[in-house]
Structure formats: C-alpha cells, structure tokens
Amino acid sequence: MRSLLDRLPPAASALLLQGAAFASALLLVRLAPIHTSPLPFALLCGTFAAVFSRLAGLAKWWLLIQFLFAPALVLMLALELPPNFFLAAFLVLLAVYWSTFRTQVPLYLSSRKVWQAVETLLPAAVPGQAFSFIDLGSGLGGVLTHLARARPDGRFQGVETAPLPFLLSWLRTRLGGLRSNCQVQWGSLWNCDLAQYDVVFAYLSPVPMDKLWDKAKSEMRPGALFISNTFMVREQPPLYTYTLDDLHHSTLYIWRMNEPGKY
Numbered sequence: 001m002r003s004l005l006d007r008l009p010p011a012a013s014a015l016l017l018q019g020a021a022f023a024s025a026l027l028l029v030r031l032a033p034i035h036t037s038p039l040p041f042a043l044l045c046g047t048f049a050a051v052f053s054r055l056a057g058l059a060k061w062w063l064l065i066q067f068l069f070a071p072a073l074v075l076m077l078a079l080e081l082p083p084n085f086f087l088a089a090f091l092v093l094l095a096v097y098w099s100t101f102r103t104q105v106p107l108y109l110s111s112r113k114v115w116q117a118v119e120t121l122l123p124a125a126v127p128g129q130a131f132s133f134i135d136l137g138s139g140l141g142g143v144l145t146h147l148a149r150a151r152p153d154g155r156f157q158g159v160e161t162a163p164l165p166f167l168l169s170w171l172r173t174r175l176g177g178l179r180s181n182c183q184v185q186w187g188s189l190w191n192c193d194l195a196q197y198d199v200v201f202a203y204l205s206p207v208p209m210d211k212l213w214d215k216a217k218s219e220m221r222p223g224a225l226f227i228s229n230t231f232m233v234r235e236q237p238p239l240y241t242y243t244l245d246d247l248h249h250s251t252l253y254i255w256r257m258n259e260p261g262k263y
C-alpha cells in the first residue's frame with residue numbers, strides 16, 4: 001500500500017486516505033453501539049485520516065489538512081450555501097492552481113526585495129546589445145514587469161501554466177505598456193529552450209529542482225546565470241547565495257552555467 005501511495009501525487013494519496021478513513025469510521029460506528037451525529041462522525045473520520053496519513057508518510061502539513069477536511073465539509077454543508085457557490089469556488093481555484101496537484105508547485109510570489117536583488121544580478125548594459133531573461137513559472141508577472149521597467153535594454157520572457165495567473169500577467173504587461181521588451185507565454189516551462197537566455201530565474205518548489213537542474217545543464221549557454229529563489233539543487237552547490245531581509249528571509253541560489261569549475 002505504501003509503495004502505491006509513494007507513486008501517486010500527495011493530493012491523490014490524501015484523497016485515498018480520506019476514503020479509507022471514512023470506511024474505518026463507518027465500520028467503527030457499526031460495530032460499536034455509538035449513535036453519532038455528523039460533526040462527531042466527521043471528527044472521527046478526520047482523526048483516522050490524520051493517523052493514516054502519518055503512517056503513510058505524508059508531509060507534516062498534510063496531517064492538519066487531513067484532520068480538518070471532513071469536519072470542514074460538515075460545517076460548510078450546514079451553512080446551506082447554494083451549490084453554484086461551490087462550483088464557482090472550485091473553478092476559481094482550478095484557474096489559479098491548475099496542475100499544482102501534479103507539479104507540486106503552487107502560486108506564491110517573490111517579494112519586492114527579491115525583484116530588486118535579481119535586478120542587481122542582470123548583465124551590465126552594453127550599448128546596442130540586448131540580454132535575455134526568463135522567469136520559469138512567472139505567476140502574476142511581478143518579477144518580469146519590475147525588471148522590464150528597470151532594464152529597458154533587456155528582453156524579458158515569462159512562461160506560466162496556470163490560466164488565471166497567465167491572464168493577469170498578460171494583462172499586466174499589455175496595460176503597463178511593456179509589450180516591446182516583456183512577454184508572457186501560456187505553457188509549460190519544460191517546453192522552453194533555455195539556450196536562448198542569458199539569465200534563467202525560477203521560484204518553484206523542492207520537487208522539480210533536480211529535473212530542472214538537468215535541463216539547465218544540458219541547455220544553458222556557457223556563462224549564463226541560473227538563479228533559484230529559495231530552492232536548492234542537490235547535485236551542485238551554488239556559486240553564490242544571497243540571503244535577503246524580506247518576510248521569508250528568501251535566499252537566492254546562483255549558478256554560472258557550463259563553465260568548468262565555475263558553477
């Protein structure tokens with residue numbers, strides 16, 4: 001069972017474990033002479049779900065989510081909200097988070113201090129020569145639009161897979177008059193050719209970092225910069241790290257690619 005769960009995305013494992021918890025709670029109230037109303041029954045389901053999730057090795061934050069899921073469901077149903085409310089909430093969350101259950105890279109945003117620090121890492125201006133930058137998973141476009149305004153001599157590209165963040169960032173570049181040096185594309189970062197860029201920036205999660213490092217190594221040009229906000233790669237220590245005094249004490253990890261001895 002554990003090896004099956006290991007192969008599934010955590011959200012799918014969590015759902016299966018909720019099913020097992022519901023079946024166990026049902027069995028318990030059938031076998032024991034307990035008459036239970038919906039909320040205590042949901043708390044029982046939540047307790048089973050949290051215990052099963054712990055045994056299955058889900059990450060710590062899942063235990064709280066698993067415990068609260070069924071009670072929250074019962075409380076929400078008690079509010080008797082119209083079904084369309086749930087449909088609308090589901091569609092908004094889908095448009096924002098899209099494939100997060102599979103990629104394990106949700107939307108959260110780099111701070112303004114990160115934008116400013118990345119600005120200082122961009123190549124020096126050379127008259128008549130543009131440099132190129134890509135934000136892999138560009139979210140709401142904050143990094144891109146800041147840099148495109150600060151460095152009109154650069155070409156800034158974003159790629160974003162979730163529809164609503166893509167649409168908002170696209171509008172942000174259009175309405176902000178940045179069309180000439182800043183573009184956002186709807187798609188997957190795995191389909192981008194990193195050989196085209198002098199600077200590649202990513203703020204993702206620990207999950208894709210090893211695969212992304214392999215892609216960066218095989219595609220990026222010698223001397224190009226790879227910058228990861230917060231998440232390290234296991235294979236190669238960075239050339240520099242840059243810790244900022246923003247809310248999360250973000251750290252930028254910086255590699256100079258494909259120059260022997262200079263990662």
Ligand SMILES: C[S@@+](CC[C@H](N)C(=O)[O-])C[C@H]1O[C@@H](n2cnc3c(N)ncnc32)[C@H](O)[C@@H]1O
Binds near residue numbers: 138
């Ligand atoms: C942590 S946010 C970072 C947003 C932005 N780069 C920033 O620094 O503020 C990560 C973004 O990557 C997007 N994402 C995740 N997997 C992706 C993929 N395979 N291709 C493109 N975007 C992806 C998510 O939808 C999310 O908006």
